[in-house]
Amino acid sequence: MNEAAPSTLNAKVGHAPGWRGIVADWSSDQRAFKNVSWGKAMMWIFLLSDTFIFGSFLISYMTVRMSTTVPWPNPSEVFALEIAGHHLPLILIAIMTFVLISSSGTMAMAVNFGYRRERRTTAVLMLVTALLGATFVGMQAFEWSKLIGEGVRPWGNPWGAEQFGSSFFMITGFHGTHVTIGVIVLIIIARKVWRGDFDDGRRGFFTSRKGRYEIVEITGLYWHFVDLVWVFIFALFYLW
Amino acid sequence: MAQAETHTDAQQHPIRLYLVVWGWLFILSACSYLVDYFGLVGYLRWSLILLFMMLKAGLIVAVFMHMAWERLAMAYAILTPPLALLVFVGIMVFEANYTLFTRLAYFVTGS
Numbered sequence: 001m002n003e004a005a006p007s008t009l010n011a012k013v014g015h016a017p018g019w020r021g022i023v024a025d026w027s028s029d030q031r032a033f034k035n036v037s038w039g040k041a042m043m044w045i046f047l048l049s050d051t052f053i054f055g056s057f058l059i060s061y062m063t064v065r066m067s068t069t070v071p072w073p074n075p076s077e078v079f080a081l082e083i084a085g086h087h088l089p090l091i092l093i094a095i096m097t098f099v100l101i102s103s104s105g106t107m108a109m110a111v112n113f114g115y116r117r118e119r120r121t122t123a124v125l126m127l128v129t130a131l132l133g134a135t136f137v138g139m140q141a142f143e144w145s146k147l148i149g150e151g152v153r154p155w156g157n158p159w160g161a162e163q164f165g166s167s168f169f170m171i172t173g174f175h176g177t178h179v180t181i182g183v184i185v186l187i188i189i190a191r192k193v194w195r196g197d198f199d200d201g202r203r204g205f206f207t208s209r210k211g212r213y214e215i216v217e218i219t220g221l222y223w224h225f226v227d228l229v230w231v232f233i234f235a236l237f238y239l240w
Numbered sequence: 241m242a243q244a245e246t247h248t249d250a251q252q253h254p255i256r257l258y259l260v261v262w263g264w265l266f267i268l269s270a271c272s273y274l275v276d277y278f279g280l281v282g283y284l285r286w287s288l289i290l291l292f293m294m295l296k297a298g299l300i301v302a303v304f305m306h307m308a309w310e311r312l313a314m315a316y317a318i319l320t321p322p323l324a325l326l327v328f329v330g331i332m333v334f335e336a337n338y339t340l341f342t343r344l345a346y347f348v349t350g351s
Contacts (some may be wrong), residue, residue, distance in 0.1 A: 015311065025313035033314045044318050055325040059332050066336035069343050076276050094273045101269060105262035108304045115252060217306070224304045228297055234269075235293035239276050240286070 043218045047225045050178075054229050057171050058236055064163035073159035075238050079143070093238050096139050097230065100179075103132035104227040107220045114216035119193050122216060126190035129223065133183040140176045144169075171233055178226050182219075189219050261303045268292045268299075 015021045015034065026032050033041045065072055076089040083091065110125035147168070151158050154166040192198070193216065201210045272292040275285055302308040307315055 018312070021311075022313045022316055025311065032317070033311065035311055036314050041314070044314070048318055048321060051322050052325070055322065055328070059325070059328055062329065063332045063336045063339075066333065067339035067343065069340065069348050076279075090273065090276050094269070097269050097273075098266065101262070101265045104265070104300065104304055105258060108258040108261075109255060112253065112255060112258065221305055224300055227304075228300050231293055231296045231300065235272065235289050239272060239289045 037214060039214060039218050040221070043221050047221065050225065050229075054171075054174070054232070057174065058232060061163075061167040061171060061237065064167060065161070068161040068163055070161040072161050073157060073164045075240075078147070078159065079238065090238060092139060092143055093234065096136055096143075097234050099132050099136050099139070100227050100230050103129045103136070104224050106132065107223045111217045111220045114193065114213040117199065117213070119196055119199065122213075123190045123194035126186050126193065126216070126219075130183045130186040130190065133179050133186065133223075133226075137176055137179050137183070140172060140179075144172075167237070171237060175226070175229055175233060178229070182223050182226050185219055186223065189215055257303065261299050265296055265299060268296050 016024055025034055028034075036044075079091075079093050080087060080089045081091050082088075106125045107129045110122050110129060113125060114122040152165045152168070154169050156162045157165050192211065193213075195202070197204075198211050198213050198215070203210055269292075272289060275288050275292075280288065301319075307319070
């Protein structure tokens with residue numbers, strides 16, 4: 001019953017444009033999200049809750065940074081690296097940003113090829129996405145060890161306000177955890193796609209239900225969200 | 241919003257669209273990095289950072305996450321609640337300023 005294909009749901013749903021359509025959808029019986037499958041709707045609602053988690057982290061960072069009487073360490077200098085004799089501010093973070101954006105690009109294409117039933121291409125693109133994600137986590141581990149080596153702790157650092165360390169480890173730690181979970185999920189789903197589970201209707205190990213290629217898009221939603229959070233962290237924590 | 245083209249089971253868009261958005265995300269990220277590289281300061285820095293941030297976030301949500309093609313009832317249900325965070329920001333700006341004021345008034349003596 002739950003596995004009804006969205007296209008069949010789609011067929012019997014008409015809709016008015018704009019606000020009239022929204023009111024009609026929300027005031028109808030049983031289903032507010034007419035042509036959205038339950039899996040996608042639930043992922044969006046989870047992402048909404050995650051938005052509030054990261055929102056709270058960033059707001060608490062803003063609060064401690066605004067209220068401290070000690071100067072905030074300059075992130076441009078803290079995260080600078082010497083590469084081939086050149087002093088480049090924030091270069092590692094910039095590279096991490098490009099890596100994560102690239103992984104979002106390959107993920108978007110994986111979703112597209114999934115719906116075209118090209119399972120090998122889809123699986124390869126998902127594995128490339130996972131590889132880029134793992135690269136990101138690796139660079140983050142490098143960044144953490146560099147900062148810890150320089151004496152940054154959640155309760156203090158050599159350059160200024162003590163809250164810098166706690167905000168940094170909390171925010172990037174939570175984000176890195178999200179990326180790591182995403183990499184694991186990507187590998188699991190890519191394996192299923194490669195094996196052709198969604199073509200021959202193989203039942204899931206845990207749910208014993210047949211999957212659909214839509215799971216690639218749902219995984220993609222999570223992955224793009226991780227990239228989205230990084231956009232905000234990059235702007236508000238590293239660049240501000 | 242092109243709702244007439246909504247077909248959830250097959251979000252089919254040309255690969256070219258994703259490549260173009262990917263390119264724009266690269267350009268915008270490079271721009272925000274350059275803001276730091278050239279050491280811009282003050283309101284110019286902050287407005288540019290926020291502008292590039294919102295443009296990138298918009299592209300990711302609208303195209304990569306397909307929100308532009310979702311039904312409005314869904315899009316509004318997901319996109320409006322985060323606006324509450326802006327109220328939260330406002331409250332905490334007020335609170336942080338008050339904390340700073342009390343610290344400056346009662347604790348900071350020289351150091």
